Amino acid sequence: MKLARLLLLAFGPFTNKTLDFSTGSGNLHLIYGPNEAGKSSALRAMTDLRFGIPLRSPDDFVHPAGELRIGGVFIDQAGRPVGLIRRKGRGTTLSGLDVRTEQTDPGFAVDSRLERELTGGLERQEFEAMFGLNHARLREGGAVLLSGEGDLGSALFEASAGTSGIAALLAALDGDAKKLYSQHGRAQNAVINEARRQLDEQRKAWREAQTKPAEWQALNRAHETAKAALDDLTKALETLRRRENELTELRTVEPLLREHDRLAGALQSYAAVPDLSEQQREERLAAEQALQRAQVDLREAEEELARCAAALDGLVIEPLLLDHAEAVERLISGVEAAARNRHEIHQQNSLIAKIEGELELVVERLAPGVDRRTILAAVPSAADRVALEGHLAEVSRLGERLEGYRERAEALDAALQPASALPDTVPDSLHRQALTAALRAGQAQGDVVRQKSELDRRLRELDGRLTLALSELGLESEQALRRSQPLLEAQIAQAKQDLTDIEVQLTKWRDESELVGRDLDGQRLRQRQLAAEGEVVTAETLRQARAKRLEEWTAIRRTYIERTGGTDQLALGFDAAKALPEAFEAAVGEADRQADLLRADTKRAAGLEECSVRIEQMELRRKELAGEMAALRLKRDGLQGAWRQRLTQAGLPDLDPETLREWQGRRHEALQLVERVTALRADRDRLLADAAGSVGAIIEGLRAVGCSPAATQAGEAEQLSALIEQAVRWEQSATEAEAEQQARLKTAHTQRIEREKVGRQVSETEAERRRHLDALQAWHTRLFLAGDALPEALKSRLDELDGLARQASALADAQQRKAQLQAVVDDLMTQAVQVAELLGEAVPRVLDDFADRLRKRLAVSRQHQQEGYALIRERTKAQERKRQAAAVQVTEAALLAGLCTRAKGATIDQLPELEEQAAKKRELRKSLALLRQQLAQASLQSEGELRARLAGLDVPALEGERERCRTEMVRLEQEQAAAQRTEEQARRALEVIDASDRAALAREAMESAAARYRSAIRPWARLKFARSLLQEALNRFRERAQAPMVSAASAYFSLMTGGAYERLVTDEREDRPVLCAQRAGGLTIGIEEMSEGTADQLYLALRLAALELRRPSHPPMPLVLDDTLITSDDARAVNILRALARFAEGSQVMLFTHHRHLLDLARGTIGDHAFVAHHLGDT
Structure with a gap:
């Protein structure tokens, strides 16, 4: 289904973003978006809308x-909008x-039919492979075309399916x-070849592994005898080795x-x-070391205590002064x-005198x-x-405002003086509306000159292509093209199939x-070779000789024994040059000779007979084949005659079916070119007619408003552009004049x-100013000013x-500061008297000297106090x-006493010697334990068992017996x-003829090779079948799509x-069709x-051609290109862009x-009417 609007409600960076693809007359849409504008998200949105948003989007x-x-x-x-x-x-x-x-429309249910239309x-x-193409896929497709070296089937198939690497896939399957498996005999690395070779080798080995039972029994007995002798020697040798090991063990542990x-005696x-x-x-x-250190520390501590006591006795501290240290410090500070303050008091006295004089x-x-x-009381409050x-401020402000109002009133009076009458330059509104309507109609037609040039260019281009197409078709005109009646594809296919069957x-x-x-x-050559070796007797020649002999004997029998024939008739059947007995004997001898020769050389005779029979059969077969081929040629001539007659009746050229299919495909393209040329001519005529109508309307409008149209000899398109420009200029000037008036x-x-408003403002301002001047009269008396003093005098007096x-x-402030300073001085003197009373001293006369002496005494007392504190800490x-x-002295003495007790009452002086003896005792025990460990390892x-075995043996006896064992072991x-050599020879001889083991191994290898053979077949x-199917699919697709797609x-x-x-x-190279380009x-x-780059363009052209051929039989789907x-x-x-505009x-x-520059290129190349621009960055 065609996409009219894309609603990016909440997807990627977009929120409620709409891309409207229903605007404009063209189907080519250029969607521009700068980096980070969401172009990739918009691309994914187009696919996700049709096929679903992935789980990990x-x-x-x-x-x-x-x-x-x-x-x-x-x-x-059906042309209906579907949301x-x-x-x-x-x-x-x-x-x-x-x-x-x-x-969302909850009442609208999406059924499976609609989903199929949505996904195609x-x-x-x-x-994505067929209708999506980005730059990477385009470059990959061009690279595949280059690597495939132009193979026609691969190129067409890959471009049609949007896939790549068909040639590489075929090579990979091969x-x-x-x-x-490889057909070359030397290719032994292939699995099947290697399995076959191993199967043959192991079968041969299996057959060779057969031998006679008697010989095997003799060799087996010899092997058993040798093996028994070897076992006896091995057992004897093992006994000697065990004895030698025992002797070595005894020699080691002795x-x-x-x-x-x-060591045991020393330890005892x-x-x-x-x-x-x-x-x-x-x-x-x-x-001992800790005890010595404790004694030294004890002496040093007693000496430190004595030093601290002496230093404390020499310190002088005044406790009373330290108790009142804070009061003393406040006095000193x-x-x-x-x-x-005393100095500043003198300064304040001088300042007070100066200020009083100035006042x-x-x-x-x-x-x-x-x-x-009184004067100070007249100073106004805040x-x-x-x-x-x-x-004062209002008086000043109102005065300035009043002056401005008066100046503005004078200026407005001057501006409102009656001016000279100006002419009325605004045209009649009806005439202007008519001109504006004619101008808008002309502008709505767009750039007529450019459109006419583009149409003329496209007409020239299509005329050239049409002429070239008619020339390629061998037709003289469009009428001849339309008169031709193409044959059905089934008729062409049937004719091609009939001729192909005959040719096959x-x-x-x-x-x-x-x-x-x-x-x-070959048979004739073999017959000549067999005949060249000598006379050849066959069963046929022997039969003929025997028949002749029987015929002559029958004649003799009828003549001489049965008496039923005459001698004259008898003579007719024999050689006239020989006597009758000799002739009969010759016939008998000839028959016997041929029988002997046939028995002696039966093989050559059979071969010659076989050659004769095969030669006769082959000559008969050649005659039959010649007759069949003559009949087929006659049938082919009849079919070709009927084909030519059908072509003549349909007004088609005399071509073979395959070439005619391609011719009809080119005829269809030529018809499309004719239709496009006709449509372009109609568009051009309509454009010129519209331009002529707009020219007349604009000229009439200009004349109605009093503007003479510019005279020109150009065509309607150029004249319309000039008139539109003139009308626009007049409209601009008229608009400016009207706006000026x-x-x-x-x-x-x-x-x-404004003049009326300014008059009212002058009156209001004068009244307001008088009110404020009246309020200022009471201040003149209070501020000791005359009644007619100006407001500025009031400001100065203030x-x-x-x-x-x-x-x-x-x-x-100066008087108050002086009193404050004097209070501080008096308070400090009071503090000095109080401190003297606390310390029990006389009242000081000079405050500074008293404070200095107190500072020194306090510093000395504090220093001695700190030294006393330090001495007390050191004493502690x-x-x-x-x-x-x-x-520590008590603890270490107790520890030494415990050590003496552990040493069984020894004194401290005896401990070093006992410790050394105890160390030797420990070493002996360690050596004895190590020796016992070595004995256990040896x-x-x-x-006890070792001592019992060594009883009565010394080292020389052990060495002698061990030497004798070694000598016997060598022997x-x-x-x-x-x-061992004898046993090995017998065993090898037995293995050579041991049929059972070798045969089993060979048989097992044969089965393994056969299994590999079967598993690889x-x-x-499957691989060969897959390659054949893929190649056949390529061939069929090439034969079906070659002509229209190319x-x-x-x-x-x-x-x-x-x-x-x-x-x-197309061309033939190395027995395969390839795709070429003609410059x-x-x-x-x-x-x-x-x-x-050219290969990329070729790949894109093949893709567009494949999609164009797909249109009539499949639902329409948009082609999405990403930065191609x-x-x-x-x-x-x-x-x-021109090619895409044609495809669109x-x-x-x-x-x-x-x-962004691609948008400018598109506007300058194919025009705004041929594409629609969209901007992702717009909100």
């Missing part, structure tokens, strides 16, 4: 996955949509099949036992030594501030004879001042005749209204009173160290080696290359000689791009 980055919605309005095959909406989810996700409100009966992958006895000598731990020595040494002068200058307090300043049968019989002729020549009238009315008030305030630490040292027997090993057959693709390819390639043709000069090149022109320059892009005449085409 990449377009849920703005809207939640469960809220994704896509809608669309489609045009079904559908798709949601993301499971089950049924497609529902109806109201095409007017674009809301395709799966998602099939739709390669996989050859891995299983010194260990002696060392064991020595230390029985009285107490068992002390290995750490006892370290514990004793650590305790305030002395410096009191000094500063007297100011009061005398403002109001002579008036008391200062509220009075605000009111006064408000009156003729070829078959011709091949058989040639084969029979070659065999006949309306502006003048509006300005005058506005000025009159400033003078403000200065007087500030000076009075400064005088009060010394006492603690003394206590700890005494405790022998599994117990110590037995030599005999064993000889017995079925996959190989013809349609030729037109598109010529458009895309700008005429550089005239057409596509404008007639040169034909293969696809492999094209550039990559990204690598094309402007010239190539223009040509491709029968189907909907949507080209997505992020290159």
Whole structure:
């Protein structure tokens, strides 16, 4: 179904975005969107709307996955609008949509028929492959065409199905099949070949593995005897080796036992030594060192205690002074501030005197004879001042406003003076409306010149193509083209099939005749070779000789024995040159001679007889084949005559069926060209007629408004453009004149209204100003001013009173500051008296000296106090160290006593010697334990068993017996080696003829090879069958689609290359049809000689041709292109746009791009009427 509107309700970056594809007259839509504008999401939306939103959709980055919605309005095959909406989810996700409100329609059910129309009966992958093409797929298709070297079947099939790699798939099937089986005898790596070879080898080995039973029994007895002798020698040798190992074991443990006895005796000598731990020595040494350190610490602590007591006695501390230290410090800290305050008091006295003098002068200058307090009382308060300043400000403001109003009134009076009468330049409204309507009608026709040029260009182009098509068809005119009556496809196919069947049968019989002729020549040669070796007697010649002999005997019998014949008749049957007995004897001898020769050389005789029979049969078969071929040729001539007669009746050229099919396809294209030319001529005539009507209407309108139309000799289109331009200029000037007149009238009315308003404002402002001046008269008396003083004098007097008030305030502040400073000095002196009383001292006379002495005494007392605290802490630490040292001394003494107790009452001085003896005792025990471990490792027997076995044996006896065992072992090993060789020879001889094992192995290998053979046959057959089916499908598709598809693709390819390639043709190369391109000069090149860009254009042309041929028999589906022109320059892009515009005449085409200049190229190439532009970035 055709897509009319795409509703991106909630999908990707879009919300309620609509793409309207129903606007415009063309089916070619260019959808432009800059980067990150959502072009990829819009592409996916078109497919998801038809086939469903995937479970893992990449377009849920703005809207939640469960809220994704896509809608669309489609045009079904009956031309009715159908609204559908798709949601993301499971089950049924497609529902109806109201095409007017674009809301979900719950009453509309989507049935299976509508879904089939929506999807075209395709799966998602099939739709994307056939109707979706992006830049990557386009480049891949061009690369496949180049790699396929123009194979016709692959190129057409891949372009039709939207797939790629058919040739590679065929090669892969061949390669996989050859891995299983290869017809070359040397290809042994194939599975079936290798299995066959192994099967033959193992069958031969199996047959050779047969032998006689008697021989096998003799060899078996010899092998058993040799094996028994070898086993006896092996057992004897094992006995000697066990004995030798026992002797070696005894020789090894004998010194260990002696060392064991020595260590046990030494250990017994230390029985009285107490068992002390290995750490006892370290514990004793650590305790002694700790005891010594404790004694030293004790002495040092006692010395530190004595030093601290002496230092404490020498410290001088005043407790009373320290108790009142805070009061003393406050007094000391305030002395410096009191000094500063006394100095500042003197400064404040000077300032007070200065301010009082200045105040007297100011009061005398403002109001002579008036008391200062009275003048200060006249200073207005804050509220009075605000009111006064408000009156002054209003008076000033109203005065300025009144001046402005008066100036504006004078200006308006001057502007409203009567002006000179202006002429009325506005035309009559009816005439202007008529001209405007004619102008809009002319403009609605668009750029008529460009449209006419485009139509003329397309007419020239189509006329050229039509002329070329008629020339290729061999027709002189369009009438001849229309008079021709094409045959049905079934008639052509039937005629082709009949002729093909005859040709196939003729070829078959011709091949058989040639084969029979070659065999006949071979049989004749063989007959001559057999005859060249000597006389050849066959059963036939022997039969003839015997028949002659019987015939002569019968004649003699009838003449001489039965007496039924005469001698004259008898003589007629014999040789006249010989006597009768001799002639009969010769016949008898000849028959006997031939019988002897036949018995002697039966093989050659049989061969000669066989040759004769086969020669006779072959000659008969050749005659039959000649008759059949003559009949077929006669039938073929009859069919060809009937075919020519049918073509003549239909007005068709004399062509064979296959060529006629291609001719009729070109005829159909030529008819389409004729229809397009006729339609373009009608469009051109209609365009010129509309232009002529618009020219007349505009000329009449211009004359009606008093404007003379420009004289021109150009055609209607050019004249219409000039008149539209002139009418637009007149309309602009008329609009400007009308606007100017309306502006003048509006300005005058506005000025009159404003003059009246200004008059009222002048009166209101004068009244307001008088009211404020009256309010200012009461302030003149209060501020000691004359009644006629100006407002500025009031402002100055207020400033003078403000200065007087500030000076009075400064005088009060200075007096208050002085009192504060004096209070601080008096308070500090009071504190000094109180401190002296606390310390029990006399009242100080000089505060600074008293404070300095207190500071020094307090500092000394505090320093000694801190030193006393430090000495007390040190004394406490010394006492603690003394206590700890005494405790450590007691602990370590107890530890040493415990060690002595552990050593069985030994003294401290005896402990080192006992510890050394205990260490030696431990070493002896360790050595004895290690020796016992070595004995256990050297022998599994117990110590008692080893001593019992060594009883009465010494080292020389052990060595002698072991040497004798070794000598006997050497002798037995030599005999064993000889017995092993004998046994091995007997065993090998038995293995050579041992039929059972070899035969079984060979049989097993045969079965394995046969299994591999059988398992590989079925996959190989499937691969060969698949390749044959694919190749047959390619061949059939090529035969069916070659003519129409190549013809349609030729037109598109010529458009895309700008005429550089005239057409596509087929050629035979290496017994296979290939696709070639014919340049404008007639040169034909293969696809492999094209550039990559041209190959891409060819692939696109084949795709468009395949889809065009698909239209009549399948539902219409839109072709969606994604940036397919990204690598094309402007010239190539223009040509491709023309081809797409032609294809869009029968189907909907949507080209997505992020290159804005393609829109300009399309407008300049195919015109705005041929395509519709859409912008994704617009909201």
